[in-house]
Amino acid sequence: MQIIRPRPTELWLGTLFIAYHLAATLISNAPRGLRDPLWPLFQTYAEGLRMTGSFGVFARYTAHSSVAVYGVSKSGQRRLLSHTSPVEPSAADARVIKIQRKFVHEEARDRLGQAYLAHFCRDPQNLRVELALEREDGVADSKTVLARDCRGAHD
Amino acid sequence: MTEAEPPLRQRFIAFWLAPSRGSAASLFRLAYGATATWMALNVLSNAQRDYGPEGLVPWSVVQDSPVAPFSLFSLAPQSTLLPWLLAAAFLLAAIGLLLGVRARLCALVIFVVDLSLHQRNPFIYNAGDNLFLLLAPLAALLPLDARWSIAALRRAREGLPARIVPIWFQRLIGLQIAYVYLNAYAAKIGQASWRNGTAVGEILSTNALSTVPAGSGIALIGPLLTWGTLIFELCFPVFVWSRSLRPYLLLAGVLFHAGIQLTIPIPSFGLVMIGSYACFLSDEEAEKLLAWLKLTRRR
Numbered sequence A: 001m002q003i004i005r006p007r008p009t010e011l012w013l014g015t016l017f018i019a020y021h022l023a024a025t026l027i028s029n030a031p032r033g034l035r036d037p038l039w040p041l042f043q044t045y046a047e048g049l050r051m052t053g054s055f056g057v058f059a060r061y062t063a064h065s066s067v068a069v070y071g072v073s074k075s076g077q078r079r080l081l082s083h084t085s086p087v088e089p090s091a092a093d094a095r096v097i098k099i100q101r102k103f104v105h106e107e108a109r110d111r112l113g114q115a116y117l118a119h120f121c122r123d124p125q126n127l128r129v130e131l132a133l134e135r136e137d138g139v140a141d142s143k144t145v146l147a148r149d150c151r152g153a154h155d
Numbered sequence B: 001m002t003e004a005e006p007p008l009r010q011r012f013i014a015f016w017l018a019p020s021r022g023s024a025a026s027l028f029r030l031a032y033g034a035t036a037t038w039m040a041l042n043v044l045s046n047a048q049r050d051y052g053p054e055g056l057v058p059w060s061v062v063q064d065s066p067v068a069p070f071s072l073f074s075l076a077p078q079s080t081l082l083p084w085l086l087a088a089a090f091l092l093a094a095i096g097l098l099l100g101v102r103a104r105l106c107a108l109v110i111f112v113v114d115l116s117l118h119q120r121n122p123f124i125y126n127a128g129d130n131l132f133l134l135l136a137p138l139a140a141l142l143p144l145d146a147r148w149s150i151a152a153l154r155r156a157r158e159g160l161p162a163r164i165v166p167i168w169f170q171r172l173i174g175l176q177i178a179y180v181y182l183n184a185y186a187a188k189i190g191q192a193s194w195r196n197g198t199a200v201g202e203i204l205s206t207n208a209l210s211t212v213p214a215g216s217g218i219a220l221i222g223p224l225l226t227w228g229t230l231i232f233e234l235c236f237p238v239f240v241w242s243r244s245l246r247p248y249l250l251l252a253g254v255l256f257h258a259g260i261q262l263t264i265p266i267p268s269f270g271l272v273m274i275g276s277y278a279c280f281l282s283d284e285e286a287e288k289l290l291a292w293l294k295l296t297r298r299r
Helices: A007-026 A032-048 A091-104 A104-123 B007-017 B023-045 B047-051 B081-099 B103-120 B127-139 B150-157 B168-188 B201-206 B218-238 B248-263 B270-279 B285-299
Strands: A065-072 A076-085 A130-136 A143-149
Touching: A007 A032, A007 A076, A065 A091, A065 A104, A065 B168, A091 A104, A091 A130, A104 A130, A104 A143, B007 B168, B007 B270, B023 B047, B023 B081, B023 B127, B023 B168, B023 B270, B023 B285, B047 B081, B047 B103, B081 B103, B103 B127, B127 B168, B127 B270, B168 B218, B168 B270, B201 B218, B218 B248
Parallel strands: none
Antiparallel strands: A065 A076, A065 A130, A130 A143
16 A cells, blocks of 8 residues: 655644544534533534534534515605515525525524614615515415614615 | 454455555545535535525624634624625635645635635524535545546646545545435434335425426335335445445435435435445546446436
């Protein structure tokens, strides 16, 4: 078996980095009892530089609500501005869907909801914007869970 | 290495320090660079909406996060110019990486810019985006421009010999990808809907997640797809290291991710995963694959 031996310093640095990265990767998803005491060693690398992550894609999918944002005009007309179940989601839409789906949860609405709606308030057509949870099969069951008055946002 | 060393130790050392001409790393560069270019164009097209001071998420929402200083946005959070500058830097670095011009520097630039974007608006990113980000600095450790690059053309013109380097960082990326599957399997197997075979059917019948038209009947094969996913995610990280089984696993992986890409709008995950498969190839296999792709195109 052929091998290439790096220079000693390079070998040590490379080995240390590989070991550190693999350890950070494993520790970041380890049970809390194991993770917590070691986490200070890896926190900057894992969270600051985002060099680890969890990849349980769709493992815990449970939500069955769509999230819609509506704009209400001066005449009282309500029009759809953004929806998590668009007819043809493009790559760019997927970004909006990702953030907007979080508003199924009250905690996310409390943290980010008003700031998110402020973005839609910048459109001068909107006197008010509303965030609604809807059943996936139509708007008949639409329930407004957050609203923002847009007066003063168009200056 | 002496003959007295035990075979297992020899194999371990050879796993990390086998010589590489950089062909597989260069194939990875082409795939990662193409993905990066596509992602940079997406960032450019939505720079103000996603990262601007009047965008979806104002700076005030993230400014108190302990990771906010890791974003270049912390230097000028209210700038409307910075999102454009970072998007342009992302695009230039992605093109540089694709063409193989100062490829390792380009990979580092992509990391710094993309990290800034992630920390500025972490709410729009998914696991695939996170994988793309963390692969950038790991890629910078590979001989990215050894083949099929402007740098390689320049070296050939000057008559400089190709460098032979240890394969270790290519192996690190391979282990990272294997871990992604194992982590995904571990997260899924704990959920009842994955164990009883209903998970994929539920996901594909959800308009918010799937592009599959309602009533297409795909839910009928849901259990097959659910259990097939679990089997694949468990088998890949174990058997991909076997030379004889690797081609089948990589082919299954390409079909698996192409299927996800076609039915679920996760922008980057499949592209990043398929591109990273280059790191499981030997130099000879990477050269043959590229030759075959070129041959196919000529036909």
